[in-house]
Amino acid sequence: MATNAAGIIFSNLNDNTLSRMTAERTVAAIPFACRYRLVDFCLSNLVNADISNISIIANYNYRALAEHIGSGKDWDLARRNGGVRLISPYSTARSGAARLYSTHMEALKNMREYIRDLGEEYVIIMDSDNVLNIDLHEVLNLHKKTDANITMVTMPVGKDFSSKHPRLMISSVAGKVTDIALSSTYKATHPEVSLTIWVMRTDYLLGLIDEADAYNLDSLTNMLIKNFRHMNIRSYCYTGYVASVSSFLDYYRCSIELTTNEKARESLLWKESAPIFTRVHNSAPTVYSANAKVSDSMIADDCVIEGEVINSVLFRGVKVGRGAVIRDSVLFAGTTVGKNASLTSIVTDEDVVVSDGTSLAGNLNMPFYIQRGRKV
Amino acid sequence: MYCKKECIAMLLAGGQGSRLYDLTKMTAKPAVSFGGKYKIIDFPLSNCINSGIDTVGVLTQYQPLALNEYMGNGATWDLDRTRGGLSVLPPYQGNQKSDWYKGTANAIYQNINFIRQYNPDYVLILSGDHIYRMDYSKMLEQHKATGAACTIATITVPIEEASRFGICNTGADNSIYEFEEKPKKPKNNQASMGIYIFSTPKLIEYLERDEARENSSNDFGKDVIPDLLASGEKLFAYRFSGYWKDVGTISSLWESNMDLIGENPTLSLSDRSFRVYSRNTARAPQYLGKTSKTVNSLISEGCRIYGEVENSILSGGVVVEEGAEVRDSVIMEDVVIRKGAKIYTSIVDSDTIVEAGATVGHKGADKNDITVIGKGSVIRPADPIG
Numbered sequence: 001m002a003t004n005a006a007g008i009i010f011s012n013l014n015d016n017t018l019s020r021m022t023a024e025r026t027v028a029a030i031p032f033a034c035r036y037r038l039v040d041f042c043l044s045n046l047v048n049a050d051i052s053n054i055s056i057i058a059n060y061n062y063r064a065l066a067e068h069i070g071s072g073k074d075w076d077l078a079r080r081n082g083g084v085r086l087i088s089p090y091s092t093a094r095s096g097a098a099r100l101y102s103t104h105m106e107a108l109k110n111m112r113e114y115i116r117d118l119g120e121e122y123v124i125i126m127d128s129d130n131v132l133n134i135d136l137h138e139v140l141n142l143h144k145k146t147d148a149n150i151t152m153v154t155m156p157v158g159k160d161f162s163s164k165h166p167r168l169m170i171s172s173v174a175g176k177v178t179d180i181a182l183s184s185t186y187k188a189t190h191p192e193v194s195l196t197i198w199v200m201r202t203d204y205l206l207g208l209i210d211e212a213d214a215y216n217l218d219s220l221t222n223m224l225i226k227n228f229r230h231m232n233i234r235s236y237c238y239t240g241y242v243a244s245v246s247s248f249l250d251y252y253r254c255s256i257e258l259t260t261n262e263k264a265r266e267s268l269l270w271k272e273s274a275p276i277f278t279r280v281h282n283s284a285p286t287v288y289s290a291n292a293k294v295s296d297s298m299i300a301d302d303c304v305i306e307g308e309v310i311n312s313v314l315f316r317g318v319k320v321g322r323g324a325v326i327r328d329s330v331l332f333a334g335t336t337v338g339k340n341a342s343l344t345s346i347v348t349d350e351d352v353v354v355s356d357g358t359s360l361a362g363n364l365n366m367p368f369y370i371q372r373g374r375k376v
Numbered sequence: 377m378y379c380k381k382e383c384i385a386m387l388l389a390g391g392q393g394s395r396l397y398d399l400t401k402m403t404a405k406p407a408v409s410f411g412g413k414y415k416i417i418d419f420p421l422s423n424c425i426n427s428g429i430d431t432v433g434v435l436t437q438y439q440p441l442a443l444n445e446y447m448g449n450g451a452t453w454d455l456d457r458t459r460g461g462l463s464v465l466p467p468y469q470g471n472q473k474s475d476w477y478k479g480t481a482n483a484i485y486q487n488i489n490f491i492r493q494y495n496p497d498y499v500l501i502l503s504g505d506h507i508y509r510m511d512y513s514k515m516l517e518q519h520k521a522t523g524a525a526c527t528i529a530t531i532t533v534p535i536e537e538a539s540r541f542g543i544c545n546t547g548a549d550n551s552i553y554e555f556e557e558k559p560k561k562p563k564n565n566q567a568s569m570g571i572y573i574f575s576t577p578k579l580i581e582y583l584e585r586d587e588a589r590e591n592s593s594n595d596f597g598k599d600v601i602p603d604l605l606a607s608g609e610k611l612f613a614y615r616f617s618g619y620w621k622d623v624g625t626i627s628s629l630w631e632s633n634m635d636l637i638g639e640n641p642t643l644s645l646s647d648r649s650f651r652v653y654s655r656n657t658a659r660a661p662q663y664l665g666k667t668s669k670t671v672n673s674l675i676s677e678g679c680r681i682y683g684e685v686e687n688s689i690l691s692g693g694v695v696v697e698e699g700a701e702v703r704d705s706v707i708m709e710d711v712v713i714r715k716g717a718k719i720y721t722s723i724v725d726s727d728t729i730v731e732a733g734a735t736v737g738h739k740g741a742d743k744n745d746i747t748v749i750g751k752g753s754v755i756r757p758a759d760p761i762g
Binding site for chain 1: 656658672676
């Protein structure tokens with residue numbers, strides 16, 4: 001059964017937090033966990049909740065994202081009705097001069113009529129930098145049952161939670177939100193961090209947009225922080241695994257965690273009833289040679305492994321030469337590691353070539369990143 | 377509507393493949409898994425698209441459900457086209473008579489109207505039981521250059537095996553003067569690969585003649601080709617060299633899978649210039665745990681390996697638990713091999729569960745002693761298997 005909700009995915013409001021990896025792509029298109037890009041988790045969560053009317057808001061640098069989404073067929077989103085659409089940036093009378101948006105609200109203002117015309121009763125707005133496998137049916141049902149204005153998906157965190165970049169923090173009592181603030185100014189005994197998945201009625205969102213328009217406000221977050229006492233905001237506390245990719249170090253740690261934490265793999269990737277869909281390529285099986293030694297690692301198809309791989313994540317088409325040792329590393333698609341090379345705590349972007357005998361090492365707190373196409 | 381194609385392909389995919397026993401009990405042979413990520417039919421279909429042929433009729437008959445589901449609309453091979461593309465052609469009821477496909481020639485005969493829709497100059501006839509990569513456009517070039525009525529692709533086989541094949545006896549220019557179906561005393565080792573290119577008018581003419589002959593077995597090799605020769609038509613052999621294997625028996629299917637592994641495999645599917653396409657799924661990545669030992673093997677997406685895998689091919693979603701052993705075997709989709717279970721020299725069909733401590737097959741057995749486990753079996757330690 002189709003669900004009467006539209007999904008709106010923001011693809012790159014957080015590009016600056018992952019600046020090196022977003023040189024040639026948006027956050028939504030960052031590769032993660034061997035074969036996915038971050039947007040796959042948003043799309044799959046929506047599709048698995050029978051939501052098939054999905055818009056992805058692009059801003060700039062979205063070539064890789066557009067290529068990844070294609071017709072949407074891989075998520076079963078190539079539809080006559082609904083399906084997935086990539087909304088490329090444009091300016092309107094509302095946004096004034098040719099200026100790209102930098103907040104959710106600026107983009108939403110531009111899209112007011114578009115959102116109305118989607119014709120769905122509810123909207124689910126989400127960012128793409130929180131990676132989780134969540135049952136959105138349950139969130140939507142809770143939202144309907146409590147008749148909230150907004151339901152925010154949150155994750156409980158410790159009192160000493162800190163973040164390099166400001167995150168939206170929440171306190172709630174029996175699901176009712178009692179405090180909202182940015183992490184830089186926030187103090188509470190049972191804090192929750194927002195995972196930037198917001199559910200509301202389409203009418204309510206249109207009302208917020210009109211309000212922002214009337215008072216010339218451009219931040220939905222600030223509107224919530226100011227007005228939450230007058231609104232009925234509920235939190236849906238998610239307790240499964242979340243990879244919050246809000247810095248390069250976060251990205252690296254979450255990637256390696258997937259090789260060590262069975263619960264994380266089960267929660268994120270191995271739910272039988274909620275598979276993560278992605279653009280499938282035509283790839284051959286991975287070849288493990290007579291000298292391969294692989295443990296605690298996640299490997300995509302089309303790799304050729306002749307060396308040793310420990311606690312690492314290998315994307316499609318990675319080649320590991322004989323005698324090479326890969327430890328605590330993340331190798332993007334097409335990385336070639338030469339014979340007897342050694343990599344420890346390295347993230348290589350696509351098509352990096354590591355020549356024979358080269359040795360590179362970072363550590364778990366300071367991984368090194370090698371740009372796309374580099375030869376080292 | 378005008379929809380002319382220069383050459384279309386007709387793929388005979390209706391065979392039972394009875395010598396694959398349990399593997400084809402519920403599935404037509406072309407839908408049998410191969411090489412971890414493929415089905416046998418991926419090879420001829422990929423060859424078609426790699427040769428520039430975008431219109432393929434697939435003739436189905438025996439157990440077509442898995443095959444139909446797999447082919448879908450042909451998108452896997454880029455054959456979901458507005459004009460042409462992949463069409464599934466099952467036997468159907470006509471206004472005068474209705475019939476199952478009686479032989480290879482009769483199957484094509486019953487679909488002459490499908491061929492006419494595209495008004496092709498040439499028709500390529502293929503079968504769905506071989507593993508090979510071939511550029512049919514080169515064969516078509518030769519066919520055009522010689523002006524033949526029919527061109528038969530041939531391959532050199534060891535002379536002692538020649539009597540299993542249709543043998544083409546040719547002149548120095550590769551023109552065929554004699555065709556012998558499974559001869560007791562072969563004069564030659566140029567075996568027909570069951571791949572024919574016909575000039576369309578000749579194909580239709582000889583199919584109609586064959587159909588009119590009462591005692592014909594309606595088979596290309598046995599009836600149609602000899603008739604063309606007897607009538608003085610020009611037939612040529614197109615000599616193919618490269619990997620080609622009939623995977624019609626358990627031992628040849630196992631051998632062909634094993635050809636994919638080793639230091640310098642006889643058949644490599646990683647070659648990007650002439651890809652074999654297959655339907656890829658969105659399974660999770662492979663995961664190899666701390667206790668995993670995986671060597672000299674091909675592993676596909678969705679596998680989780682905590683045990684030992686050696687000289688084996690694993691299809692998607694196979695689980696090998698801690699302490700389990702898989703050696704010299706072909707394991708198809710979603711098989712679960714529980715703790716301490718052992719599998720030696722076997723072909724295990726999909727969805728099978730091998731319970732903890734069970735053993736399948738004989739360690740170090742050869743190609744004549746392959747153990748086959750049918751789809752969805754549950755193997756317990758007490759079951760004597762192999």
